[in-house]
Amino acid sequence: MNITPSPMRVVVSLDVEEEGLFSGRYAADGCGVRNVALLERLAPLSDELGFPLTLFCAHTVLTDTAACRVLERLRDRHGAEIAAHLHHWSTPPLDGPVVSGEPPRTHTLPRDLLRRRLATLLEAGRVFNGAPLTSFRMGRWDLKNSVRPLLAEQGVTLDSSVCPLRQHAGGPDHFLAPADPYWVDGATPDGTPLLEAPITQLPLLRPLPALWRALVRDIPRRDAFHFWGALSANPFWHGPRVMRAAARLHHARGGKVLSIFWHSSELMPGGSPQTPDQRAADAHYEKIFAFFRWLRDHLPTQGVTAAELRAEAPRMAFPHRPDGPGDW
Template identity: 45%
Template sequence: MKLVFSIDVEEEGLFTGEYSREPPGVENIRGLDRLEFVSKEFGFPLTLLVSYRVARDACARKVLLDWKDLRGAEIGAHLHHWSTPPFDKLPYPEPVPADLLPPALLRAKLENLLDALKTNLGVTARSFRMGRFDIGTQVPKLLPELGLLTDSSIVPLRRTAGGPDHFMAPCEPYRLEGSDGRTPSVLEVPLTMIPLFPRTRNAVYRQSSFLPPRVRDFLLTAYRHAAVVGVHPAWFSLSAMKLAANLHRARGGCVLCMFLHSSEVHPGATPKFRTESDVRRLVDKIRAFLAWLVRTGPVRGMTLEDLRAFF
């Protein structure tokens, strides 16, 4: 089993329903040091997917370079298009769905993000995740043109009202369609989300297509909460994480892609983890899961870029 531990490294001010062009700060990045044990004790490298505002902050840069140079982390790109320039006045509320952004504007935002990573961190990013997992149909076509060859923006068993429908996406890595034949194809590494009963997923999705959109969204969301487990410590209990890993392994899966927000390891940066005790319990859960995973292994930690060589 191969484990990718990916973290969206981002600014504060999210999870409030507001999407400001000028976020309040990036102090949560200091909380990444709480996860030093992941590489120091278990030997698993982190994949740090960094937003534009973080890449431009001097204090955050020092933290990220320490992770890259001293702990073997990969630094990739994480596009928050609502806070990444250039900006244009559009007839939609933020966050504007990726597919509603003018193609030239979307490309310019991606280019500015990659330039910020290169200029401030000396990194040519190869891995990517779209903010809010809103990869749409435009983004996959741009990624290989800009040198981004591994993506992790898809959450299987998830359908967003008015947004992407990835309910039936595979749980294992696969190649994205859309290559023009001149650029390399992009490896998609979806977050690990596992149905408890695989056959019910197909049946529920098929039946939902006959329902009105709002009822369909409600049904698929209810299914995700009631009949799906994953390895994401901010979303699932420790027992559910273990069950997801066991089920995936038993069904022939060979990659676990675990996900976290950097703001979730900084008290008060998200509504769910308000206190030091909240964050400590989250970190303890991560440590316990990794220890269990190693004990029941074998397992090998990899970055998103490393994983591409195996597919």
């Protein structure tokens, strides 16, 4: 793929997963994945606007026959990348179902159990895709530094588990993570280094995150910064004006990669609080397409999948992980 050095790269990714998560139910089995069929409605993002999809798929999706038929069409006809998304609570081997409440954080699981679940997910992806999956995102942004080496040893070359300006009680601290990609410690068995490609979340003012982190010790209050002091182009977090402002600001600050995400079930009527019915779902699609038409017409951009970004990364002069506290 011939990509010029100047446009801001745009990665459009979805967490493609089972239904019920927005109700707080983390079931180990019996999970519906009907929402996957709705993703074909997004094909014009790639075909007409030039923004291919990166589909981070959970094990429940990669092992469902009907869902795999949809993924196959999106990959073969519309240029989507099939990537890996670990929901460890529903990925074998299971040591008992989790039917309610939050699952344990990944860094608290026995290391060998987490390694085996990750291997199960990636093997399901390899069987479906006919080739290894090399891009990865951990469910619930639940990635600490201590877990990251497992990714590289399994052949992952790009991770997108970091959401800047977020810190979760008992979980990872990604609060001071940069908005643009950076190299992290770890390499695959063949020596390929691991690239961290965060979701793009920007502070309104550059000094605010460090100041807020220093002043606010209570983690829930610190994480609340995400709701008032941050901008993103995520269509389920912000409205059109903020999405456009985030894209403009990131470009103005020299951002090289605009990374946008949402969940597959957020587009399903009844799948999330923001999508109670078909009318709401249609409005979301309209909002998404309107934003990407605006993005194509108003900023110099180049749509890429996560794997395409990783292939070009050595030429993009990304830094190594900057100094700073946290698990990013």
